[in-house]
Amino acid sequence: MLVDVAVEFRILGDVEARADGQRLDIGPARQRCVLLALLVDVNRPVPTDQLIERVWSDELPHRARNSLAGYLSRLRQVIAQHGVQIARQSGGYVLTADPSSIDLHCFRELTVKARAATDPADADGLFEKALAMWRGVPFASLDTPWVNDVRTALEAEHLAVIFDRNDSGLRVGRHGELLAQLAAMAADHPLDERLAGQLMLAQFRCGRQADALETFRAMRERLVEELGTDPGPALRQVHQQILDGDPGHQVWPPAPRVSVTTRPRIGVPRRITSFVAREGDIASVTAALGDNPLVTLTGVGGVGKTRLALEVASRMEGRFDDGACFCELAPLDDGSAVGHAVAAVLRLQQQHGLGIEATVIEFLRIHKMLLLVDNCEHVLPAAARLVDQIVRHCPDVVVLATSREALGVEGERILPVPALPVEDATELFAERAKAGRPDFDLDREPVGAVAEICRRLDGLPLAIELAAARMRAMSSLDVARRLDRLRLLSGGARDALPRQQSLIATIDWSYRLLTEAEQAMFIRLSVFAGGFDLEAAHSVCGADGETDDDTLEVVTGLLDKSMVKMRTGPAGSRYFLLETLRAYGRDRLRESGIADELASRHAGYYTDLAERAAIGMHGQEEGAWVQRMLPDYDNLRVAFEHVIADGDVGTALRLVSSLSEFVHLRIGYEASGWAERTVERAEPDHPLYAATVGFAARGAWNKGQFERARRLARSAHGRVPGRGSGRVAYPGDVLADLALYEGDADAALTYYDAEMARARDDDDPIRLVWTLFYVAICHAALRVPEDGVAAAEEAVAVSDRTANPTARSMARYALGLVCKKSEPERALVLFDEAADLAASVQNFWWHGIALMEAAATRAVHGETASAADALIGVIDHWDRVGDWSQQWLNLRYVTRFLARVGAHREAAALHRALVAEGKGSPLTDSQRAGGGADQGHTLSGPEAVALARQALEQRIS
Structure with a gap:
């Protein structure tokens, strides 16, 4: 039974919603599928594209976003009066409800409690209560690839719970009740050894020992004949217990829970190893961030500033509307790249007329987030300057920085990160040692040996982790002895602080324990910035005559000894050095005399x-x-x-x-x-x-x-790049674009006609698509788009032969642009295809302009809700990319749309903002007069965006 809530959602059977005992009308199959997609991820945003994929897969209607907006609007009308909201957020659509109002989440909560129960009777009752919530095959009337995958996963989850219930029922003596059900299940799953074992126990306890032994014999025969294997240890143990006349309480390993959806973590990087201790430090940093716009964690290298900052950010990111963002400055060698590094993390492109730092500020000015800026010390002036601007001009952004020294920015709260106390350091040592040697047991180590190591290493986490890695090859006493012999408490840089000396000595000690080949590879790998893959490591650092397998073997040795770290991603495995280790390696590289080479x-x-x-x-x-x-x-x-x-x-x-x-x-x-x-x-x-x-x-x-x-x-003096030089590297193209921008479309068309002929002569299909695209654009600018249709259609044909996503995106955009007035439905399909193709190769600019033209077309020809939703999507896109020239163009489209749907006050406010910014307004004189366009406060850019989003959201609900 669900708890007492205003509305109940049921998906463990057909999709239903009930309020006050009455079934609500939640619409046709597609609309129920939209509801299901939101209920599975209740209280979490589901991106629009993902919703469309879940509901339609590859059978998209021509106006999928339009249809989706309509379904969402009708669902809101049904459930909003019962306190359940469907809202649009920057991350997608969110259904906000009490999870206990959804049978799936109740089912899972009950099974978790049942598996954790220590009393078999309690566990059995909870399993029965959970299974009673299933009313049949989940959402049997719905059929899309995503729905089918979810159904399959849920049925596997259901079966796993039944198996667990069988175990609990046998423990409390319900073998007689379960016998018939177990026999039927065994017939449906003839090769499941766990189920066979449960049936054997029930048969034996019901006095049917011969049947139990026959069940085992038949199962063994099937396994041998069909799978070529013998029964596993667990089933053999049940068989032996029956032969002994004492079945006991055999507990089978529970089947793994199958998750319906998995979501990658967004914001700060996922921790690979657990975070040990420092709860007091976490509380101090969290409290400081609540009261200050800038908190800087200071301390020596290796003290754990980055790990502490990441832990705090991961715990706090939910408090900020836009989450947390992690920017690592360690790979930078020059302070001039700080702004670019932050922009890259935020996925911003430099705005027209603004420097990169100003671009970052304009973006953050209207966002609420926690920005973690890591390793500032080696680019301190530039990092401090940018952080100071963020603190001054971005009121809802909180900055958490790490540095070996303070930034010196007004309003900065400095929190020195202390070394770990002996107890916490010992816990860290033990956990890291166990990761490399599973049989490591702190209690079996010589008394005080690990604590002595941690004291001598001054509680520095990096030093402790490096020392713990040595436990693969030696005892804690051996490690302690080598601390003295290798002068880990002294030496190193004479001008370094004592703890820095300890860290340098610790790294030096770990370096000296490497093989000669590993030492050579380690110092060579310090040449990389931000990481590298195996191919790069072999090509740059491999010795003459070695194969890439030789390089992999040496890199693996460095991984094993914690001198190199590894991450996996879409492009495969990448390796990196911690910055402290990289700095040490760079010093060694310079000493070796091969740094320049x-x-x-x-x-x-x-x-x-x-x-x-x-x-x-x-x-x-x-x-x-x-x-x-x-x-x-x-x-x-x-x-x-x-x-x-x-x-x-x-x-x-x-x-x-x-x-x-x-x-x-x-x-x-x-x-x-x-x-x-x-x-x-x-x-x-x-x-x-x-x-x-x-x-x-x-x-x-x-x-x-x-x-x-x-x-x-x-300055190129008419020189033309060679064939295959790319789409954006032609000096003449820039001059033609300047002419087009300044209103001389005829000059631009003359140029691109000539370039189109050159591309044909050079047999350069990529360049040909580019020039055909511009020929079509020029005809549109000359207000004769029909004259550009032939060029655009040829661009589509040529681009399809190249199979190049960006070329295909450009061509479809061009064709959509020249036919959007005469054939708006065809143009919408083309714009949507162009956007998808550009997004598939992370071409965010082409993706954005395709989205924008599609939204603008829907604003003229589409339904109000779907058009408003599409325009919000474009606002969000340019907000992320940081291109204000495109955002202002989009605001023109929004202004025209709002005037069309009767939102005259908001349209007039946007008109004033456009005029103040020097942009043309789409409003007619009568529209301006009707909305009071010459009255009221003039909005800034961020204010105009906020007003536009709010006005559009009102047209969706």
Whole structure:
């Protein structure tokens, strides 16, 4: 039975909602499927795209978002009066309700209690109560791939609970009641050994020993014939107990609970190892964050500042509407990259006319989040400057920083992180030692040995973890003895603090215990920034004559000894050094005399990789190359800085000219600055000069620096990049875009017509799609979109032959744009396809403009609720990307839509904001007069966005 709540939801059978004992009308099958998708994840946001996937899979209607909005609107009308809300949040749609009002969640809660019960009678009663909630096959009338997967998982979960109930029933003597049911289940599951064992026990206890033995014989025969295996130990034990005349209380391992949905953790990184002790420190930091906009955790390297900060952030992220965000500055070698690093974590692109730091501030100004900025000490001035701006101008952002020294920012609360006390340090040592040696038992170690190790290591967590890793090969007494012999309490850098000396000595000790090959590899790996994969490790750091298997063996040894860490992700396994270890390795690398050689090998490897990626980005494997390259952006930055400092302009040109396609629309405009720095040193007659100039000019264009873009583009003196140079690296394109922006669409069309012919002559399909796209755009700008249809349709055909997602997205966008007035339904399909294709390769800019044109079209031709929902999605997208030029264009569409649906006051307020910003308003004179457009407060950009979102949400409900 469900608890006493206003409305009850039942999904363990057909999908139902009941209030006051009466069944509510929750609509047709698709609408029930929407409700089911929200109930499974009650109180958690389900993204719009995920909802659509759950309800329709690949059989999408032409207006899936429209249909979804309609279903949600009707569900709200049914259940809102009973206190259950369906709301839109930035993360998607959320159904807010008491989980105890949903039979699935009640069922799970009861089974958890039953499995934890110590009294068999209590457990049996709870299992029976849980199973009584099942009314039949879950949502049998619904049929989509997601629904079917959920149903399969739930049925497996149901069966596991039945098996557990059987065990509890046998324990309390209900063998007679269960016998018939067990026999029937065994017939349905003839190869399940657990079920056979339960049936054998019930038969024996009912006085049917011969039947029990026959059950075992028949099961063994089936297993041998069908699976080629003998019964397992548990079933053999039941058989032996029956032969002995004492069945006992055999407990079978419970079947694993099958989860219906899994969700990746968003915000701060998931902890790989448990967090030990420091509850007092957590409480202090949490309290400080409640009272201060900036809290800085200070302390020596290795004291655990980062781990403490991550633990606090993971516990507090639920208190902030926009969660928590983790920005690691350790990979940076130059303070000028701090703003870019924060923007990359927030997935922002630099806004037109704003620097990267101003872009970050504009984004955070209207968000409520906890921002964790880690390892500030080596870029302290730049980090302090940005954090100071955030604290001053972003009232709902709280910053938690870690640094070996204070930032020196006004309003900063400094909390020194102490070393662990002996008791906590001992617990940490024991847990980490057990991870590497499962039989480690602190109680069996010589009295006081581990505590002595922890005292000598000054309670520094990193030092303790490194020492604990040695327990794989020695006893705690051996570790303690080596502490003295290797001077772990003294030595190291003379100007370091005592605890720093201990840490340096600890690392040095761990380094000395490595094999010669591991030592060589460890110091070489310090050349990487932000991580590396096995291919990179072998290519940059492998010795002559070694294979990648040899490299893997050495890296694995370093992993085992806690000198290297590993993460897994979409692109496979990546390895990294803790920053303290990396700093130590860099010192060793400089001492070895091979630092310059390794840096050159590093730069050469990543230049070759970038060139391979530039080719791959033009084919059907574009998405795979994006996944491969994104984690290595820090290494690309380090490679560029090395070749520039070394005066290797040729390699700099190779590297930078290969990055425009990958970086431009996915990370931001930092790399276009690299291009500009390279152009200043390069000879104009170099074959890659034009492509590098084009990249630099494109970056200036995107930043809103139009005259700078014009100057850079003209410096190419008409040179054209070679075939395959990418879609954004042509100086002439930038000049044509400037003409188009300034209203001379005829000049732009003349240029792109010529470039289209050149692309045909060069047999360059990627470039051809780009030029056909612009030809169509120019015709639309000239207000003769029908003249651009042929070019757009050819772009679709050519792009489909390339199978390149970005090319296919551009082509569909172009065709949608030129036919949206004459064929709006066709245009919507094209825009939706363009958005999906761009998103599949993380091309956030193309994704955004496709979403925006689709929303604008729906605002004119679609239903009110679906159009409002689509426009909110675009607001959220540009809010995340940080492109205010596109956000203002979207606000124009919102203004026109609000005026159309009668929200004249809100439309007038947005009109004033647009005019104040120098943007054209879509309102007619009569619309402005009707809404009082010349009266009232003029909204800022963030205020206009907030008003637009609020007004649109009112049109959905």
